[in-house]
Amino acid sequence: MTKRKLKRFDENRTFSHYFERTHNELSSSPFEYKGSWSKDFFGNDNPIILEIGCGKGEYTVGLAKRFPDKNFIGLDIKGARIWRGAKTVQEESIKNVAFIRTQAxxxxxxxxxxxxxxIWFTFPDPQPGARENKRLMSPRYLKIFTKILRVDGIFHLKTDSDLLYEYTLGMIKENRHRLIHQINNVYNGQISGALTEIQTHYEQIWLKEGRTIKYISFSLNPAIYEQG
Ligand SMILES: C[S@@+](CC[C@H](N)C(=O)[O-])C[C@H]1O[C@@H](n2cnc3c(N)ncnc32)[C@H](O)[C@@H]1O
Structure with missing residues (x-):
């Protein structure tokens, strides 16, 4: 572990809007804001928008600035990446953002x-082939995320990966989820707003390589909730 990473881990722990707990800690003592994030942490009753695999938090922070009447939480397993977003939140005194370091x-x-x-996924690893069971956008993970998402909740996926884009569209069709938007090139000149204005670290890399950036939003088939 580099000194810089260790310094960032230490600094993360000084931020009041940053949280990390081990699985054991959470199993023995429930997280204090579980079930009351808006009321007890953010001090309002605004909706919660979660970004899973937020990396440096560009979307979490960028959306929070554009939508002050919503609360944004970025989640990633890598604390050194989260540090960038958490530091910006502190420097700019942004009130509607928190970060969590945990496994999705x-x-x-x-x-x-x-x-x-x-729930937003920005440039998640497509995890091809044998690693598919680690794919965040997969029936296995969607079942886990369904536990916390409202029945009318929305998933957003922004990706450079054709594989993930086609896979997600196929999964939506097969499971009769409700497709809201499907854009096969967000930079086609017809899209404005957050989708083109906020670019993540990985998005900038893929754009430099000339890749096409795609977007899907959908909500789950309510039958999924009835199955429990
Ligand atoms: C390709 S990066 C994209 C990061 C950022 N969204 C961006 O676009 O720059 C994928 C991110 O997902 C995180 N990640 C992957 N699997 C995860 C999991 N199971 N739980 C939490 N974070 C995960 C990684 O740590 C990494 O930061």
Missing amino acids: GSIDLWFSENEVSE
């Missing part, structure tokens, strides 16, 4: 049922 699979230890209104 442990999400139900951090949020209660129906607590989250929207």
Whole structure:
């Protein structure tokens, strides 16, 4: 571990809007804001928007600035990446953002049922082939995320990956989820707003390589919730 990373880990722990807990800690003592993030942490009753695999938090922070009437939480397993977003939030005194360092699979230890209104995935690893079971946009993970997402909740996916784009569209069709938007090139000159104005670290890399950036939003087939 480099000194710079260690320094960032230490600084993260000084931010009041940054949280990390081990699985054991959360199993023995529930997270203090689970079920009451808006009321007890943000001090309002605004909806919660979660970004899973937020990296440096460009979307979490960028959306928070554009939508002050919503609360944004960025989640990633890598604390040194989260540091960048958490530091910006501190420097700019942004009030509607928090960050969590945890595994996406442990999400139900951090949020209660129906607590989250929207979930963003920005440039998740497509995890081809044998690693597909690690793919965040997959029935396995969606089942976990369903536990905390409202029935009318929305998933957003922004990706450079044709594989992930086609896979997600196929999954939506097969499971009768409700497709809201499907854009095969967000920089086609017809899209404005956050989708083209906020660019993540990885997005900038892929754009330099000339890749096409795609976007999908959808909500889940309510039958998924009835299955439990
Ligand atoms: C390709 S990066 C994209 C980061 C950022 N969204 C961007 O566009 O720059 C994927 C991110 O997902 C995170 N990640 C992957 N699997 C995860 C998991 N199971 N739980 C939490 N974070 C995960 C990684 O740590 C990494 O920061």
